[in-house]
Amino acid sequence: MELQLQDIKGRVVGEVPVSRTLFGAPFNADLVHQALVMYQLNSRQGTHKVKVRSEVSGGGAKPWRQKHTGRARHGSIRSPIWRGGGVTFGPHPRSYRRDMPKRMRHLALRCVLSQKLEAGRVVLVEDFDSITGRTREMIRALSNLNTSGSTLIVTASSETNVVRSARNIPRVWTMPANLLNAGELLKRSNLVLTLEALRRAEDLWGEGSDTVEVLPVYASAPEEEVKEGVEPEVVEEPALEETSEPAEAALDEAPADDEPDASDVDAESEKQEGEA
Numbered sequence: 001m002e003l004q005l006q007d008i009k010g011r012v013v014g015e016v017p018v019s020r021t022l023f024g025a026p027f028n029a030d031l032v033h034q035a036l037v038m039y040q041l042n043s044r045q046g047t048h049k050v051k052v053r054s055e056v057s058g059g060g061a062k063p064w065r066q067k068h069t070g071r072a073r074h075g076s077i078r079s080p081i082w083r084g085g086g087v088t089f090g091p092h093p094r095s096y097r098r099d100m101p102k103r104m105r106h107l108a109l110r111c112v113l114s115q116k117l118e119a120g121r122v123v124l125v126e127d128f129d130s131i132t133g134r135t136r137e138m139i140r141a142l143s144n145l146n147t148s149g150s151t152l153i154v155t156a157s158s159e160t161n162v163v164r165s166a167r168n169i170p171r172v173w174t175m176p177a178n179l180l181n182a183g184e185l186l187k188r189s190n191l192v193l194t195l196e197a198l199r200r201a202e203d204l205w206g207e208g209s210d211t212v213e214v215l216p217v218y219a220s221a222p223e224e225e226v227k228e229g230v231e232p233e234v235v236e237e238p239a240l241e242e243t244s245e246p247a248e249a250a251l252d253e254a255p256a257d258d259e260p261d262a263s264d265v266d267a268e269s270e271k272q273e274g275e276a
């Protein structure tokens with residue numbers, strides 16, 4: 001897939017190959033609509049505010065007594081049913097923030113870029129280096145490029161001269177490539193890209209931009225490696241202290257609890273003789 005490369009005088013200077021991933025994606029209407037709604041909601045400030053009956057000034061005294069007037073009973077002139085009273089269920093400050101996964105945002109951008117290229121609304125320019133910041137120079141350049149209607153000029157980075165020369169032209173906007181999104185593209189009819197901006201966009205959203213590095217997962221911790229030439233440290237167990245006498249001899253010498261004492265035997269025999 002190739003695009004014609006022009007200079008700011010409208011002359012074709014060559015053809016440039018472009019990424020089919022970026023400019024050849026099939027259009028997904030549901031995804032693009034979801035992205036557009038997200039960008040529109042995120043642009044809302046959410047600073048709307050109305051006063052409820054407790055915030056409206058006045059109304060501290062009861063308008064008239066409760067009974068015997070023939071009128072309906074009221075407690076405050078700032079009730080929501082009174083003119084000048086508080087507002088019921090009115091808007092209050094809130095956030096309209098909505099988010100989308102990064103891959104969905106990138107795919108929506110590719111869909112819109114592919115559709116604009118198919119419709120012939122993408123113009124590729126060498127650069128705007130000859131623009132000195134005068135509005136007439138940008139008007140002349142856009143006229144040479146045959147762009148009519150709302151136009152979005154995308155550069156690789158923010159260029160002061162390009163911004164100054166385009167800011168006073170109705171329906172012309174400038175933007176660096178890293179801020180490009182589907183919402184901005186859908187609001188403009190034409191897209192003017194510089195060659196550096198195209199390469200920058202291909203690096204950001206082209207082939208391989210959404211790949212995720214998968215790290216290996218170990219079932220168990222890897223064994224420690226032994227360095228060459230270094231012997232592993234051996235920890236010696238402490239030796240048991242040797243006793244002066246063998247354990248068996250000590251057990252034989254110890255008196256048994258079940259054996260009767262000699263004095264007890266003599267006392268028992270004397271007792272039996274006395275009874276006899």
